[in-house]
Amino acid sequence: MFSETKSLGPAWVKEFLLRQESFWDVNDTGMGSWIWRKLLKLRPVARHFIRMEIHNSQTVRFWTDIWHPLGRLIDITGAVGTQKLGVQRSTRVFEVWDGINWNFRRCRDRQLCNMIQQIEQHHLDFDLSTPDVVLWKNSSSDYREWFSAVDTWHLIRHTRPTQEWSKVIWFPQGVPRFSFITWLAVKNRLSTGDRMRTWGHTQGCIFCGEPNETRDHLFFACPYTFTVWIEVVGTLLGRDPDPYWENTLDHLTHHRFDFLTSILIRLVFQVTIYMVWRERNDRKHMKNPRQASQLAKVIDKPVRNRITSTKYTQKPRLRGLLQLWFTAHM
Numbered sequence: 001m002f003s004e005t006k007s008l009g010p011a012w013v014k015e016f017l018l019r020q021e022s023f024w025d026v027n028d029t030g031m032g033s034w035i036w037r038k039l040l041k042l043r044p045v046a047r048h049f050i051r052m053e054i055h056n057s058q059t060v061r062f063w064t065d066i067w068h069p070l071g072r073l074i075d076i077t078g079a080v081g082t083q084k085l086g087v088q089r090s091t092r093v094f095e096v097w098d099g100i101n102w103n104f105r106r107c108r109d110r111q112l113c114n115m116i117q118q119i120e121q122h123h124l125d126f127d128l129s130t131p132d133v134v135l136w137k138n139s140s141s142d143y144r145e146w147f148s149a150v151d152t153w154h155l156i157r158h159t160r161p162t163q164e165w166s167k168v169i170w171f172p173q174g175v176p177r178f179s180f181i182t183w184l185a186v187k188n189r190l191s192t193g194d195r196m197r198t199w200g201h202t203q204g205c206i207f208c209g210e211p212n213e214t215r216d217h218l219f220f221a222c223p224y225t226f227t228v229w230i231e232v233v234g235t236l237l238g239r240d241p242d243p244y245w246e247n248t249l250d251h252l253t254h255h256r257f258d259f260l261t262s263i264l265i266r267l268v269f270q271v272t273i274y275m276v277w278r279e280r281n282d283r284k285h286m287k288n289p290r291q292a293s294q295l296a297k298v299i300d301k302p303v304r305n306r307i308t309s310t311k312y313t314q315k316p317r318l319r320g321l322l323q324l325w326f327t328a329h330m
C-alpha cells in the first residue's frame with residue numbers, strides 16, 4: 001500500500017480507494033471497509049514509524065511521502081509550496097531530481113529557500129536498478145525493511161505512565177521549555193548526530209570534534225560541556241560531577257536530596273541541557289561560539305530568575321533558595 005512496487009493490499013484498494021492519491025493524502029470519504037477507515041485514522045501515528053528510502057526515485061512522492069528527515073514537505077510549506085516551487089502535489093521525486101540536481105522554480109521565500117537547502121544537502125543513494133523501499137522503524141533510531149508488530153508495540157508503549165525519572169523532569173518549580181527539552185534528552189529524541197546518521201547525515205561534536213555526537217556525549221562526556229556542568233552545578237550534587245549520562249540521571253533520580261537542593265539541582269540540570277543544545281544549534285548556524293565560562297553565565301541567569309519568581313521569601317518552605325544557590329557556587 002505504501003510503495004507501489006510491493007503492494008500490501010488488494011489491487012482494488014489502489015484502484016478505488018487510493019486512485020492516484022498517496023495513502024497519506026487521501027480523504028476519508030466513508031468508502032471502504034471498517035479496517036480501511038481505521039487505517040486512515042491511524043495515519044498520524046503511523047507517520048512516525050515509516051519512511052521511504054529513495055533509490056530509483058520512481059515511486060516516492062516529493063511532497064506527500066516521508067523520505068526526508070524534515071518529514072512530509074507539504075506539511076512544512078502548505079499547499080502554497082507547490083506553486084512557489086513549480087512542483088505539483090502528485091510529483092514523484094524522479095520528476096524533479098535527475099540523480100544530481102534538483103529542478104525547482106526560483107523563489108525568494110526564506111522558509112522555502114531553507115527547505116531547498118536542506119533537500120540539496122540530504123544525501124540520496126541514486127540507483128536506477130533498485131526500487132525505492134519502505135522502511136519501518138524498529139527501535140528509536142533503526143529502520144528496517146520489514147514490519148515487526150512487537151517492535152512497533154514496544155515503541156508505541158514508550159509512553160508508560162510512571163517512569164522513575166519523571167520527577168527529574170516535572171516538578172512545580174520547573175519551567176516548561178526547560179522541562180520539555182530535558183524530556184526529549186532523557187528519551188533520546190534530540191536529533192543528535194548519531195540519530196541523524198540513519199538519514200545519511202554525519203555530524204560530529206561541534207564543541208570538541210569527537211566524530212560521534214550522541215546524547216551521552218553532549219551531556220556531559222564532552223570536555224566542553226563537562227566544564228560548563230562542573231561550573232554551574234557547583235556543590236549541589238553532594239559529590240563530584242560525573243561525565244556519564246546514566247550516572248548523572250541515576251543520581252538525580254535516586255539520591256535523597258534535601259528539599260531546596262532537589263529544586264535547584266533539577267532546575268540547573270534542565271537549564272544546562274537547554275542551553276547546551278541551543279549553543280550547539282547556534283554554532284551549527286555559524287553564530288559566535290561562547291566559551292565555557294560564558295555559557296555558564298548564560299545558564300546562571302534563568303536559574304536565578306526562576307528562583308526569584310517562586311517568591312521564595314514569602315514561602316517558608318522555599319526560604320533560603322537563593323542563598324543555597326550562592327553557597328553552592330562559592
Ligand SMILES: [Zn+2]
Pocket residue numbers: 205206207208209210217221222223224
Ligand atoms: Zn564534544
